[in-house]
Amino acid sequence: MALLSPRSLLLRASLRYLWRHPWQLGLALLGVAVGVAVVVAVDLANQSASRAFTLSTEALTGEATHQVVAGPEGIPEDWYVALRRDHGLRPAAPVVEGFVRLPERDDRSLRVLGVDVFAEGGMRPAIGGITGRVPVGELLAYPDGAVMLASDLARLELEPGEPLTVRHRGRDHTLRILDGMTPQRELDATGLRDVVIMDIAAAQELLGREGRLDRVDFVLDERRLAVLSELLPDGARLVEADQRAASLAQMTDAFQLNLQAFSLLALVVGAFLIYNTMTFSVVQRRQLLGMLRATGTTRGEVFRVILLEAAIIGVVGTAAGLLLGLALATVLVDLVTRTIDDLYFALAIRELSVDPASLLRGALLGVGMTVVAALAPAREATAIPPRAALSRSFLEHRRRRWLPLLSTVGLVLGALGVVLLAATGEQLAPAFAGLFALIVGMALLVPPLLFLSVRLLAPVLGASAGYLGRMTARGVGASLSRTGVAAAALTVAVSAVIGVGVMVDSFRTTFADWLDATLHADVYVSVPGGGAMEPDQRERLEGVDGVDFVTRSRFVRVGAGDHDARLRVFDIPPPAEDGFRFRAGDPGRAWQAYRDDGAVFVTEPYAWHHGVAVGDTITLGTSRGERAFPVAAVLYDYGTSEGAVIMGRETYDGHWDDPAVDSLGVYASDGVSTEALRERLQGAAAEGEQLLQFQSNREIRALSLEIFDQTFTITQVLRMLAILVAVTGVLSALLALSLERAREYAVLRAVGVTPRELGGLVTAQNALVGVLSGLFAIPLGLGLAAALILVINQRSFGWSMDLAVDPWILLQALGLALVAALVAGLYPAWRMARTTPALAMKED
Structure with a gap:
C-alpha cells in the first residue's frame, strides 16, 4: 500500500476521521496553539526587553571600547581637559547623564545625555551628526537647548522650538527643543528613544554637576590603554565599555529564565492534551485499525499515518499559536519591562520586536512536542494484534x-x-x-x-x-x-x-x-523621582517643632571590583537600629563594628550573588582609591534582587567627598501625631523652592x-x-x-x-x-x-x-x-x- 498515494485507504480514513470530529480536532488545535503562544509570547517579550537594553546601550556607548567612571562625586572636568591637552588621548568623549521626569506624567522619565558635540563625531555617529542639523553656535548659545528624536517629539505632541518642562531633584526646568532627529540607523532610532541630548555644559547645570563628569568614553588600543591606566584620577576606574552593560544585563537573566520556565509549563500541559487527542483517535478507530490490520495493512503504515495526523495538528496548531503569540507578546512585553523597571533599571523602550529565531523556536517546540506526544499512541496502535484491536x-x-x-x-x-x-x-x-x-x-x-x-x-x-x-x-x-x-x-x-x-x-x-x-519613622521625606535634598531644605525640616530625631539616607553606586554595587548610606541614631533584621552576625557586635570600626553590612541578595559572608571584606572604589571594608552582618532585604552594601554616614564621609542626603526618616516627639508632624514639615518645606514629597510609613x-x-x-x-x-x-x-x-x-x-x-x-x-x-x-x-x-x-x-x-x-x-x-x-x-x-x- 502506498501510504502517500491519494488513493491510499488508510490515509483517506485518517483525513476523514479528522474531518468528522471537528470538536476534538478543534480542541487539539487550540491546546497546541495556546501552549505555543505562551512560549512564543514570553520569548518575544524577553527578547524585546533584552534588545531594547542592548540597542540603548550601544547607541549611548557608540564606538567606545573603554570608559573611565567614578563614584558619586564624578570625574573632575579639569582632568579631562588636561588629558586631551597634555597627552592627546583621542578619541575621547565626556558624558554627563541623569534622569528627569515629566511633571504632568510623573511615571515617565527621560534620560538626559550631555555631550561635547565637538568630540562626538568619532564616538556616537548619530549624536555627532547633530551639528549637521543644528548649528553648533545655536546649541552652545542656549543654556536650555536640547535635541530629541522626532518620534519622541510626536509622542509628546511637541514641535521644534516649543518648550519642554522637566523636573529634576524637585525643581522644574524649561528646555528649548531645537530640533527633532531622525537617525538613519535602526540602532540609533531605537536606542536613543526618550533621550534628551544637550550640550555638556547645559546638562551639567540642569543635573547639578557643574565641573564634574559622569564618565569619559575612549577608543583605545593597547598602548593608549596602558598610558591611560597610569593617569586615572582618585576614585576613578577604567572599565571596558561593555562590562557595565553586561553586569546590568546579568541582573535580569534569572528573572527571564523564570518566565521561560513558567511558559514551558503551559507547553507541558499542552503535551498531555496532544497525547489525549491522539490516544482517543486510536481508541475510537480501534475497530477500523483492527480490520485494516487484518486485511494486510502493516504496522509501519499505521504508525506513520498516526504521526502524520499529529504532524498536521502540530503544524496547523503551531501556525495559529505563532499568530496568537504575537498578539499576546504585545501585552507581555509591557509587563516584562515594567517589572524590570521596578526591580532592576530604567528601560524606556516597550515596543515589541519580532525575532525570527523566537518564532522558529516556537514552531519547532510546537510541532516537535506534538509528534513526540503522539509516539506512544502511535506505538499503541501498532502493538495491538488485529483481533485484539476489535x-x-x-x-x-x-x-x-x-x-x-x-x-x-x-x-x-x-x-x-x-x-x-x-x-x-x-x-x-x-x-x-x-x-x-x-x-x-x-x-x-x-x-x-x-x-x-x-x-x-x-x-x-x-x-x-x-x-x-x-x-x-x-x-x-x-x-x-x-x-x-x-x-x-x-x-x-x-x-x-x-x-x-x-x-x-x-x-x-x-x-x-x-x-x-x-518602616519605623513616622514621616519619610524625599525628592520626587529621586535625587539629593538641598541642604537648606534639610536643615529647615530637621529644625521643625515636634521632631524627635531623624535618620538620613544616601543612595549611590560605587565600584566594587568587577561590578558596580549599590551603596546605601545611613545616619541612624540608636533608637532606630531595630529597623534592620539580621540574617547573619551578632547584632550587638555588628552595630559596634558598624559605628566604631568602619564595618559594613550587606543585604542577603548581595551576599548570595557575590559569595560574601560575615568576616569577609569588600573592596570599594572611594574618592581616595580602593579601600577594603569588613563585613559585620548580613541583613534581610527585599528592596532589590541585586543586593546592596550598607555603610554608616561617618564612614562614608571619611572616604567620599559627597555631603548629599537623599531622604529623611522623621520621628515624631511624644504627643505629636503623624498628621500634625506632616503638616508642620510641609509648611517648613514651602519656604524653600525645592519640591519634596512626604509619606507616612503606612503610605509607603x-x-x-x-x-x-x-x-x-x-x-x-x-x-x-x-x-x-x-x-x-x-x-x-x-x-x-x-x-x-x-x-x-x-x-x-x-x-x-x-x-x-x-x-x-x-x-x-x-x-x-x-x-x-x-x-x-x-x-x-x-x-x-x-x-x-x-x-x-x-x-x-x-x-x-x-x-x-x-x-x-x-x-x-x-x-x-x-x-x-x-x-x-x-x-x-x-x-x-x-x-x-x-x-x-x-x-x-
Missing part, C-alpha cells in the same frame, strides 16, 4: 497492566527531581530540570492513583447514591485510558496554580513583615505592596494561561469519552435510565475526576511551592522566604479543578442526555 476491553486491560510501571517511573522521576533540587549547588538550570522531573513524575502517578481511588470510593458512593454512585466510580476506572490522562493534565495545571499562588503569597507575607519591621507600605503586586502580574497571567490549556484538555478528553461511551449510555437509556439520570451520571463522573485531580494537585502544588521558595527564588534572586500556606489557596485550587471539570463536561453531558438510544447504538 475489543475495547483488551485495550483497557492492557492499560491497567501498565499501572505498576507508571508508578515506578513516576516515583523514580519524583525522587530524581528532589535530588536535582537539593544537590545542584547554586546552579539554576539543574534546579529547573529537577522541578520538571518532579512535575512529570507526579503526572505519571496520577492514573494509578486515580484507579486506586475510584476502587476505594466505589463502595462508599454505592452506599450513598445507589447504583448510580457505583457506576460513577466504576465508569471513571473503566475508562482509565481516557480519564487518567485528562486527570494528569488537570492535576499539573492546578498544581501550578497552587505552587505559584503559595509562592507569591509567601513572598508577599515575608515582604510585608519586612516592611513592618523596617501600601505603595510598596502595590508595586509588588504589579511585579507579579505577569506570573498570574502565565498560570491562568496554563489553566486554560488544561481546561481545554479536559474538555477534549470528556468529549471524546462521551463519544466513545455513546453506545454504553444508549444501553442505559434503553433499559430505563432517564435523560436526567444519565446527565447526572456523566456530570458526577466529571466532578469525581475534577475533585480527585484537585486533591492530587495539592501535594504536588505544595512541593512546587517549596521548590520555588527554597530553591528557585533563592538561587535566582538571593531572597530567603518563609513558606506560608494559606488554606484558602488550597480550597480555591480544589474548587478550580472541580469547576474546570464540570464546565468541560457540560456539553458532553448535554449531548448524551439528548441523543436518542437508537441513534447512539447504530454501528458507524
